[in-house]
Amino acid sequence: AQTVTQSQPEMSVQEAETVTLSCTYDTSENNYxxxxxxxxxxxxxxxxxxxxxxKQQNATENRFSVNFQKAAKSFSLKISDSQLGDTAMxxxxxHEQGAQKLVFGQGTxxxxxx
Amino acid sequence: DSGVxxxxxxxxxxxxxxxxxxxxxxxxDLSVYWYQQSLDQGLQFLIQYYNGEERAKGNIxxxxxxxxxxxxxxxxxxxxxxxxxxxxxxxxxxxxxxTGELFFGEGSRLTVL
Numbered sequence: 001a002q003t004v005t006q007s008q009p010e011m012s013v014q015e016a017e018t019v020t021l022s023c024t025y026d027t028s029e030n031n032y033x034x035x036x037x038x039x040x041x042x043x044x045x046x047x048x049x050x051x052x053x054x055k056q057q058n059a060t061e062n063r064f065s066v067n068f069q070k071a072a073k074s075f076s077l078k079i080s081d082s083q084l085g086d087t088a089m090x091x092x093x094x095h096e097q098g099a100q101k102l103v104f105g106q107g108t109x110x111x112x113x114x
Numbered sequence: 115d116s117g118v119x120x121x122x123x124x125x126x127x128x129x130x131x132x133x134x135x136x137x138x139x140x141x142x143d144l145s146v147y148w149y150q151q152s153l154d155q156g157l158q159f160l161i162q163y164y165n166g167e168e169r170a171k172g173n174i175x176x177x178x179x180x181x182x183x184x185x186x187x188x189x190x191x192x193x194x195x196x197x198x199x200x201x202x203x204x205x206x207x208x209x210x211x212x213t214g215e216l217f218f219g220e221g222s223r224l225t226v227l
Contacts, residue, residue, distance in 0.1 A: 033214065035215065035216075037216075037218075043202060043220070043221055044218070044220055044221075045204065045206070045216075045218035046218075047215055047216075050215060091156065091157065093216075095214075095216075102147065102159060102162075102216070103159065104149075104156055104157045104159075105156065106156045107156050
């Protein structure tokens with residue numbers, strides 16, 4: 001079965017620090033996409049970053065980067081120079097090309113403290 | 115603005131009632147997904163439609179049903195409502211059936227009293 005595990009229910013760091021959120025997944029597919037979405041208190045779901053499994057290079061979007069380890073089925077999100085606006089729930093998502101279901105992890109509640 | 119529109123934004127109803135949630139996907143997107151998010155919970159996948167046809171079904175109760183119309187908008191019908199059905203219901207759309215980014219609506223918050 002397709003599963004996504006986020007082992008850190010909650011994290012808290014000081015503003016400007018770097019924080020890494022972990023995500024591991026299980027899939028039998030070779031072709032898939034991985035995403036990190038954030039859900040701020042407004043509850044809107046916002047895409048943070050995406051990674052195609054066939055690409056070896058780790059994706060980067062400004063202060064956000066991923067460490068994609070395909071063999072280990074690991075997809076962690078690093079937030080550099082964290083800001084108060086980064087406070088949110090963060091969800092990891094796998095989207096297999098073969099299967100049709102999209103499965104989210106349980107989420108990590110990240111709090112950035114001033 | 116994601117381009118995905120969900121109505122109503124808020125809905126309060128009583129147990130045993132039936133409600134319909136509506137979703138208009140982003141222009142050009144053929145896939146629509148429905149998710150349920152209970153308080154402080156993750157997102158539970160309910161169902162996916164692609165170009166009018168059901169493509170995948172998740173943990174959707176038999177009391178719930180959905181459809182996607184020829185104009186690609188989708189409706190999620192919830193019947194015989196129970197207190198536990200109170201949740202935020204998200205609709206998301208994507209261009210294809212199994213690739214790419216999901217664009218989320220703002221959700222419909224259902225409260226069952």
